[in-house]
Structure formats: structure tokens, C-alpha cells
Amino acid sequence: MAEGGLTSKDVAQLSATTELMDRLWAPCRYNCPVHADIRLYLECLAQGRFIESIDVIRRHLAFASVCGRVCHHPCEANCRRKDVDSAIAIRELKRYVAERAGGKGPTVHKPAAQDRQAVAIIGGGPSGLAAALELARRGYRPTVLEKHPRGGGIPATAIPIYRLPRDVVQMDVDWICAHGVKLATGTTIGKDKTIDQLLSENFSAVLIAVGLSRSRALPMPGGDGPGVHGALEFLTAAAFDRAAKLGRDVLVIGGGNVAVDAARTAARLGARRVRMMCLETREEMPAFTWEQAEALEEGIAFIHRRGPVEVRRTGARITGITARRVTRVFDENKRFDPQYDDSDLIEVECDTVLVAIGQAADYEFLAGSRVQRDAAGRLTVNPATCQTSVPAVFAAGEIVTPPGSVVEACASGRRAAFAMDMFLSGRPIVLDDSLPPYIGTIADQTGQKVRKVCREPVPTELPELRKKGFAEVDHTYGVSSALREARRCMSCGSGAEVLTDKCATCLTCLRVCPFDIPAVTDVARIDPALCQACGICIAECPANAIVPRGRQPGWVTQLTTAALAKGNGGRTLAFVCGHYASEDDWLGRGEPVKGVTQIPLPSMGAVATGDLLRAFEDGAEAVFLVTCQDAAERYPTATLRLRKRVAQARTMLKAVGIKSDRLQMFELTRFTPSAIRETLAEAAAKLAGKGKAK
Numbered sequence: 001m002a003e004g005g006l007t008s009k010d011v012a013q014l015s016a017t018t019e020l021m022d023r024l025w026a027p028c029r030y031n032c033p034v035h036a037d038i039r040l041y042l043e044c045l046a047q048g049r050f051i052e053s054i055d056v057i058r059r060h061l062a063f064a065s066v067c068g069r070v071c072h073h074p075c076e077a078n079c080r081r082k083d084v085d086s087a088i089a090i091r092e093l094k095r096y097v098a099e100r101a102g103g104k105g106p107t108v109h110k111p112a113a114q115d116r117q118a119v120a121i122i123g124g125g126p127s128g129l130a131a132a133l134e135l136a137r138r139g140y141r142p143t144v145l146e147k148h149p150r151g152g153g154i155p156a157t158a159i160p161i162y163r164l165p166r167d168v169v170q171m172d173v174d175w176i177c178a179h180g181v182k183l184a185t186g187t188t189i190g191k192d193k194t195i196d197q198l199l200s201e202n203f204s205a206v207l208i209a210v211g212l213s214r215s216r217a218l219p220m221p222g223g224d225g226p227g228v229h230g231a232l233e234f235l236t237a238a239a240f241d242r243a244a245k246l247g248r249d250v251l252v253i254g255g256g257n258v259a260v261d262a263a264r265t266a267a268r269l270g271a272r273r274v275r276m277m278c279l280e281t282r283e284e285m286p287a288f289t290w291e292q293a294e295a296l297e298e299g300i301a302f303i304h305r306r307g308p309v310e311v312r313r314t315g316a317r318i319t320g321i322t323a324r325r326v327t328r329v330f331d332e333n334k335r336f337d338p339q340y341d342d343s344d345l346i347e348v349e350c351d352t353v354l355v356a357i358g359q360a361a362d363y364e365f366l367a368g369s370r371v372q373r374d375a376a377g378r379l380t381v382n383p384a385t386c387q388t389s390v391p392a393v394f395a396a397g398e399i400v401t402p403p404g405s406v407v408e409a410c411a412s413g414r415r416a417a418f419a420m421d422m423f424l425s426g427r428p429i430v431l432d433d434s435l436p437p438y439i440g441t442i443a444d445q446t447g448q449k450v451r452k453v454c455r456e457p458v459p460t461e462l463p464e465l466r467k468k469g470f471a472e473v474d475h476t477y478g479v480s481s482a483l484r485e486a487r488r489c490m491s492c493g494s495g496a497e498v499l500t501d502k503c504a505t506c507l508t509c510l511r512v513c514p515f516d517i518p519a520v521t522d523v524a525r526i527d528p529a530l531c532q533a534c535g536i537c538i539a540e541c542p543a544n545a546i547v548p549r550g551r552q553p554g555w556v557t558q559l560t561t562a563a564l565a566k567g568n569g570g571r572t573l574a575f576v577c578g579h580y581a582s583e584d585d586w587l588g589r590g591e592p593v594k595g596v597t598q599i600p601l602p603s604m605g606a607v608a609t610g611d612l613l614r615a616f617e618d619g620a621e622a623v624f625l626v627t628c629q630d631a632a633e634r635y636p637t638a639t640l641r642l643r644k645r646v647a648q649a650r651t652m653l654k655a656v657g658i659k660s661d662r663l664q665m666f667e668l669t670r671f672t673p674s675a676i677r678e679t680l681a682e683a684a685a686k687l688a689g690k691g692k693a694k
Contacts, residue, residue, distance in 0.1 A: 024528050024549065026492035028075035028090065030438035033411040034060040038075055038090060039491055039550070045097055046486040047600040054101040055109075057094060058175075060414075062130040063406055065103075065171040066155045068095025069164045069474075072288060072405050080439075080492050084447045086455040089477075089485050096482040103174030109137075114180045116140045117204035117424050122189045122365055125153020126406045127397025128209030129173065130413035131420070132181040138421055142181050143203070147188040149240075151177075153211055155406060158235040158258075160265050162470045166239075194368035199392055205420050208371075208379070208388070208395040209413060212359035212403055218253060222311030223355075227318040231262040231356035238265055247351030248272040251321055253308055254356030255285040260292065262354045263300045267467055277303040277348065279326045279338050294473065297463035303348065307340055311353060320349045361399050369393075385429040386419040394420055439493055439529040446530045449515050451634060456485040487634070491602065494550025495531025496538055498524045502545035509537040509546060514636040534635035535606025539645065548606075556601070556611040563597045564618045572596045572687075573615055574624040574680050577604045577633075577671070593680040596624070605638030612649040616658060622687055625665040626676055639667060661687065 028038045037056055044053035057064045071091050079087035101107050116139040121128040124146030132142040150156050152169040177183050189195060198206050215230025217223070229244050231254065237243050250271040252263045255278030267274045276295070278285060281304050285292060296302070306323040313319060325344035331337040363373070372380045372389040379388060379395055386394045396416035397409045415431060422429045442450075459475040466473050477485065498509075503523040510518045517530045518537065526537070528549060538546045547553045560573055574596050601607065604627045615623050625646065630639035643665060650660040666679050 024493050025436050025438040027078040027080060027438050027440070028088075028492070030435060031074045031078040032060075033074070033405070033408045034414065035435070036060045036075075039489065039494060041097070042088065042090070042093065042486045042489040043491065043602055045093060046483060046489065046602070048483065049600075050097050050100055051106050054097045054107050057098065058107060061407065062133045062176055062410055062413075063126050063155070063172045064094060064098040065168045066126070066152075066164065067091070067407050067410075068098045069168060070155065070159060070405075071407050080442045081488060081490055083442045083444075084450045084490075085452045088489050089455060089458065092458050092477060093482060093486055096477045099168065099171065099476060103171035104178055108175060108178040110179050111137055111139055114139050114141050118143065118202050119205045119207065119420065119424070120145060120198045120203040121207045121209055122195070123153065123209035123211060123397070124148070124151035124173075124183060124185070125209065125211050125397065126155065126409040127211065127413035127416075128153070128207065129176050129181070130410040131207050131209060131396055131417040132413075133176045133179055134414050134417035135420065136180045138417075140421075140424070144181060144183045145187040145189055145193075146183065146185045149185050151183045151185060153409075154213075154232075157239050158232055158261075160235065160238070160261050160268075160470065162264070162268070162466065162473050163261070165472060188364070190365040190367035190369075195365070195371060195390075195393060196369050199390075204392065204424055206393045207413075207416055207420065208365065208393065208399055209397045209416075210361065210365055210399050211409070212361050212398045214360045214362050215258075215355055216358040216360050218308065218355050218357055220308060220310055222313050222318075223353075225311070225313065225318075226316050227351065228311060228353045228355065231258050231354050232359060234262055234354055235265060238269070243269055246271050247318075249350045250274045250352045250354060251348060251350035252276045252354045252356055253321075254278060254358075255280045255287055256356060256358075257287045257291055258359070259354075259356035260287045260295050260300075262356050264295055264298060264467075266352075266354065267298060267300065268470055271352070273301075274299070275301040275303055275348070275350075277306050277308065277321070277323060279305065279307050279329050281305060284329055294463075298467040299463075306346065306348075307338065309342075309345070312347070318351050318353060320347050321353065322347055359398070359403055384431065385423075386416040386431075387423075387429070391423070394423075441529075442490075442492075443530055446515055446517070446532070449636070450490065450532065451636070453484075453488050455488070456481045491533040491550070493528060494548065495528055495533040496526050496535070496546050497528070497549045498526055499545045499547060500525075502543050504543045504545065506542060508540055508542060512536050512540045512637070512641060514638070532635065533603070534638055535603045536635065536638060536641050539606055539608035539611075540641065556607055557614045559599050560611070560615045560620065561618055563599060564615075564620060571620055572622040572624065572684055573620050574598045574626060575601055575604065575607060576676060577601060577627045593677055593684060596680050596684055598680075603635060603638065604633075604642050605635050607642060607645065609645045609649045609652075612645070612663060613652060616653065616662070622662045622664075622684075624680060624683055626679060627665070627667055628671045629667045629669055632671070643667075 026039050029035055041053045041056035073091040076087045076090045081088050118141040119135055121132050121142055121144045124144045128144055132144050135142045148157055151173040155164055156169045195206055215232040234244055246266055246269055250266040252259050263274050263276050305326040307326050308321045308323050310322040323346055325341040327339045327341050329338050370390050371393055374380050379399055381388055381395045381400045388395055394416050396412045401412055419429045461473050500523045507520055509524050510520050515532050518524050518526050572595055576598050627639055633639045646665045650663055664683055668675055
């Protein structure tokens with residue numbers, strides 16, 4: 001940033017207000033389990049404000065780096081851009097900014113004081129650490145007790161490193177601990193200490209967040225002898241370099257993500273043939289479709305619609321599996337209810353069996369405690385308060401929820417932390433799980449008018465190379481690709497809103513909208529599901545009757561006022577289209593133009609004539625506007641409309657004695673960092689009488 005001018009932190013503080021003003025969520029945010037403000041962090045990223053972007057993510061998501069690798073990204077599945085060309089690569093962009101920021105540095109915001117009660121969290125996985133972070137932020141003193149030698153839970157102990165390298169998990173663990181969270185590894189509750197002992201010592205409350213760490217067994221003849229391994233135990237042993245000895249011919253029982261991980265790991269450990277047997281068809285399999293595709297690319301074969309009935313052996317050695325045909329997996333209500341044809345049997349050769357038919361809890365942590373289990377053997381928990389049978393003991397994560405993803409575990413942990421805060425504060429536990437409404441899919445007629453931009457591909461290792469070892473399968477974006485992909489975001493839900501009591505029914509909004517969105521009857525109305533947030537109608541409305549939904553009214557002027565109020569830098573402002581500039585401009589790697597404060601904007605179409613005049617009223621010596629030519633502008637006609645406003649403002653400035661060269665607009669054909677700097681430097685020098693225009 002230019003010397004003494006508006007810093008990226010200033011911009012972030014003003015931009016952060018958008019989160020508070022969201023009254024209508026985009027579907028990506030609504031469907032995110034932790035409800036991260038995806039629109040805002042993509043906008044920050046699109047402008048190269050990487051620290052602000054990861055800060056927005058980590059307000060809600062403790063395991064940002066991990067989720068950047070393994071999240072099932074329901075946000076992306078609900079991205080409205082998919083109805084235009086293709087969905088935004090939200091997970092890959094999260095990965096980019098999270099790993100760029102790392103586990104320490106400016107993204108750590110430790111509370112000024114942590115002088116409230118001490119709390120214990122049993123389990124150092126996503127749910128437990130997310131809860132610990134939230135409690136630390138509120139001034140509590142959380143200690144996380146983890147039985148393994150490293151924190152992170154299943155991501156650190158069972159997800160293969162070709163999908164999730166250990167240093168990536170450690171980034172998130174380090175970042176969480178930097179907020180005042182104490183992590184005690186190698187501590188097994190129920191053995192080293194009991195829950196009752198924790199409460200009788202110095203902890204005011206306890207959270208159980210142990211997850212589902214055991215594989216479910218499959219009772220069948222021959223199934224409990226040598227050569228049969230639980231998939232989770234197999235993956236955990238491999239993570240700690242203690243992998244079970246495998247044969248040459250491995251059969252994995254199950255069709256979920258753990259089963260795929262086990263199969264792909266077995267292949268990497270040297271098995272000559274690896275197959276998966278599952279009850280479901282390819283379409284019914286619970287494993288993510290991209291996981292299935294990558295497994296097939298690596299030579300893993302699938303045996304569908306078969307259920308094992310016996311492990312065949314010669315002595316102790318496994319020779320194969322007998323399996324029966326599955327006639328259905330789900331009943332008419334989509335409930336799991338498999339049916340079989342016992343007369344249709346096949347023999348499948350193998351010498352090793354990995355069982356991945358589900359996960360179960362290890363309840364050893366309850367030894368010596370008063371915490372109760374129900375008749376089915378599950379932990380007794382009140383879902384409304386997250387409390388167990390002992391009021392000061394809470395539970396979160398997969399120990400109380402169905403098996404899910406890392407991001408869902410984080411959401412459960414945060415919710416439990418809110419409940420614990422209420423309990424420890426002496427308040428009734430009332431958890432409000434309601435959400436704002438969200439907008440639906442984009443209409444065809446509007447989607448056709450949005451300029452198409454191809455999704456940036458993510459580099460992926462070739463199958464024949466990746467199956468030979470545990471190197472990363474997917475690589476991350478380069479900075480240019482990340483910026484281009486983030487700029488595809490349509491800022492859904494942050495568009496224009498008409499203040500009907502001020503509307504003069506002048507039809508201006510209808511005339512200037514490049515997407516034909518406003519509907520004018522007695523007054524103008526703008527459908528938020530259609531509006532593309534270009535800001536043109538807001539800038540053009542003569543009655544000031546249109547305001548942004550996702551920003552404070554007058555937000556452009558607020559940015560200029562903040563820049564000029566600093567008073568120790570140049571008083572020449574340069575509004576630059578942030579959706580086309582390179583990262584160099586906002587990271588300061590390029591030399592700033594002396595005396596010029598650059599302000600990135602998501603849409604140059606949002607700059608009103610009044611914004612330009614107000615800048616001079618607040619003391620600006622000159623105002624430059626740098627944008628691309630209209631043919632390249634993401635919002636059609638935005639450059640054209642801005643050109644007219646600049647001309648209008650010049651006329652008004654001239655009337656009060658301000659020369660027209662103090663307000664200049666530059667439409668660049670080559671929108672690069674060097675071109676922007678050269679343009680601004682030349683314009684500033686010319687105004688100062690130190691240079692000539694070319």
C-alpha cells in the first residue's frame with residue numbers, strides 16, 4: 001500500500017461490517033455447516049487481501065487448512081455460479097489462503113485476558129479443538145486432553161497423507177493453540193484420569209469430544225482371525241508408521257470414504273490387487289464421487305451389490321470371501337435396510353480383508369465416572385443443551401452426532417462451546433439454531449447475461465505417479481489462478497435494495513441495469529435473487545433511494561474519508577478495480593506510487609458522482625480512477641457509466657474552481673501491476689509539474 005495511506009487493515013475493518021448487515025444469505029453460506037461468510041472472504045481474496053480473507057474464514061472455522069483439503073464442500077454444491085458456467089472452487093481457495101497464512105502470525109487474535117474458569121476437553125480432534133478455540137476467545141482456560149502423541153484427531157491419525165499431509169493439520173493445531181489453548185497429548189481419560197477427577201480438581205466443566213475412533217466389526221464366520229483388520233485401525237497404524245502386514249490381494253468391505261482411503265492406502269503399501277466390495281451401486285455409494293473416480297484411476301476395482309457372509313480360510317490363512325447378492329440397500333423411505341438373495345453366492349479370492357462398514361465410539365473414557373449411557377449403549381446427551389447426565393459435562397462431535405465431516409465436527413464443537421459459556425456464566429442454556437433466509441438459484445434469463453468465465457483447474461498428480469507413493473494427489477493454486485478464480489464469485493445476496501418510501505418511480509434503475517433486474521410498478525423493486533451487485537443503480541439513482549444489502553450506505557465515501565483522515569500520506573486517491581489488479585498491488589511487493597493512496601473496489605460501477613465530489617470536499621488533491629476497458633469489465637456497461645459520472649463530476653468541480661485534470665479516469669487495455677503503477681506515477685508527476693504525458 002502507498003505510504004501513510006489506507007492500509008489493507010483499514011479496508012478490512014470497513015468491509016467486515018458487511019457480515020453484520022447480511023439479512024439474506026447466499027446459499028453457499030447457508031449450506032456451510034459453520035456458516036462462514038464465503039462471499040466476504042472471496043471478495044477479500046479477489047483483491048489480494050489474503051490475511052483478511054483467512055481471518056474471515058477463521059472467525060467460524062478452526063480447521064481452515066484441513067477443510068481446504070478434505071471438506072466435502074456443500075457450499076460449492078450450492079454455489080449459484082454453477083447455473084451460469086461452473087461453481088466457484090471454494091474449497092481450493094480456502095486451501096490457498098489458509099496454507100499461505102500458515103499457523104501463526106497476524107491471523108492469531110489472542111484475547112487480552114484469559115482469566116475465566118478452566119475447562120477440560122477430552123479429545124483433540126476438530127470438534128474438541130474448535131470448542132477449545134471458542135472458549136479461549138471468550139476468556140476461558142481450556143486444556144485439551146488427547147490420547148495420541150499428536151493433536152488433530154482423525155485428520156492427523158487416519159486420513160492418508162496423500163490427501164492431507166501432517167504439516168497441514170499441524171498448521172491448524174498450532175494456530176488454535178496460539179490462542180491460549182493448552183494441548184496435553186498422550187493422556188488417556190478413563191485410564192490416566194477419570195472425568196470425575198477432572199471436575200474435582202481444577203476444571204469447572206468438561207467437554208467430551210472423542211469422536212468415533214473404532215471400526216465396526218462385521219460378525220461372520222472367519223471374520224475375527226488373522227488377516228482381517230478394521231479400516232480405521234489400519235489407517236491409524238499406517239499414519240504412525242506401524243502399518244499392518246498386508247498380503248498381495250486385498251479386499252476392502254465398505255463403500256464409504258474410509259473404505260476408499262483404506263483401499264488407496266493398501267495399494268500404496270504394495271498390494272498387487274485391491275478391490276472394494278460394497279452393498280451399493282456406484283450411484284448409491286456414500287463415498288464422495290471424486291474419491292471414487294480417483295480410486296478407479298489408481299486401479300482400484302469395485303464389486304457392487306454384494307454383501308460378505310463368510311471369510312474363507314485354509315488353516316489361519318485367508319483364501320477368499322463368500323458374498324451374496326444385494327437386492328436393495330434402502331427401503332421406500334430411503335432408510336438403510338439392505339435385503340439379500342441368499343441363493344445367489346459368489347466366491348471372491350483375497351488374502352487380506354479390511355473392514356470399513358462404519359465407525360463406533362471407544363467408551364473407555366467413561367471408566368470411573370458418573371456419566372451415563374442409554375439403553376442402546378450410547379452417551380446420554382440433551383441435544384438442546386449439549387449436556388450429559390452430569391450437568392457440568394458436555395459432549396460434541398461424532399460421539400453424539402451421526403458420522404460426518406471435519407467441518408460438521410467443528411460446527412458441533414462451537415455449538416457446545418456456546419452452551420458451556422452459558423452454563424459457566426450462570427445463564428440458562430438457550431442455543432438459537434435459527435438461520436436467516438437465503439436466496440435461491442439464479443434465474444436462466446439473468447444467468448445468460450452474466451459474462452462466462454471458465455473455472456480455474458486445480459493441478460493434479462497423474463494416476464500412474466501418485467499410486468506409487470504417498471505424495472500429494474492434488475496441488476494448490478498459484479497466486480494468479482487463485483485470484484482469477486476468486487473473482488468469479490458473483491457476491492450473491494449483497495446487491496441492491498430499494499427504499500420504497502424514497503423511490504420517485506423515475507425508471508433510472510431500470511434504464512441503467514445491465515441485467516434488466518428492477519421491476520417498476522408503483523415503486524421500483526429489485527429481486528435479491530437476480531441482482532448481481534454491480535452497484536450501478538445505487539450510483540445512478542437521483543433520489544438516493546437504493547442502498548446496498550451487504551454494505552453500509554455510502555461505503556465508498558467511508559473508504560475515502562478513512563484514507564484522507566490518516567493525514568500523514570499523499571492526498572491523491574486512486575480507486576482501482578480490485579477484480580482485475582494483481583496481488584502485487586495489495587501486498588506491497590511492487591513499489592507504491594509516492595503520494596498516491598490506492599483503494600481497491602470490487603466494482604468500479606459503484607462509484608457515484610457524489611463519491612467523487614465528497615473526496616474533494618474531504619481534502620483530496622486529486623482523484624484517479626483506474627479500470628479496464630468495458631469489453632473486459634465483469635459488469636457490462638460499468639465502465640461506460642463511470643465515464644459519464646466522471647464527466648459530470650468534472651463539470652461540477654470546474655464550477656467551483658477545481659481543474660478538470662484533478663479528476664482523471666484511465667481505461668487500461670493492459671491491466672497489470674506495472675501498467676497501473678506507470679499510469680498513476682505519470683499522472684501524479686504531471687499534476688506536480690514533474691513529467692509529461694506520453
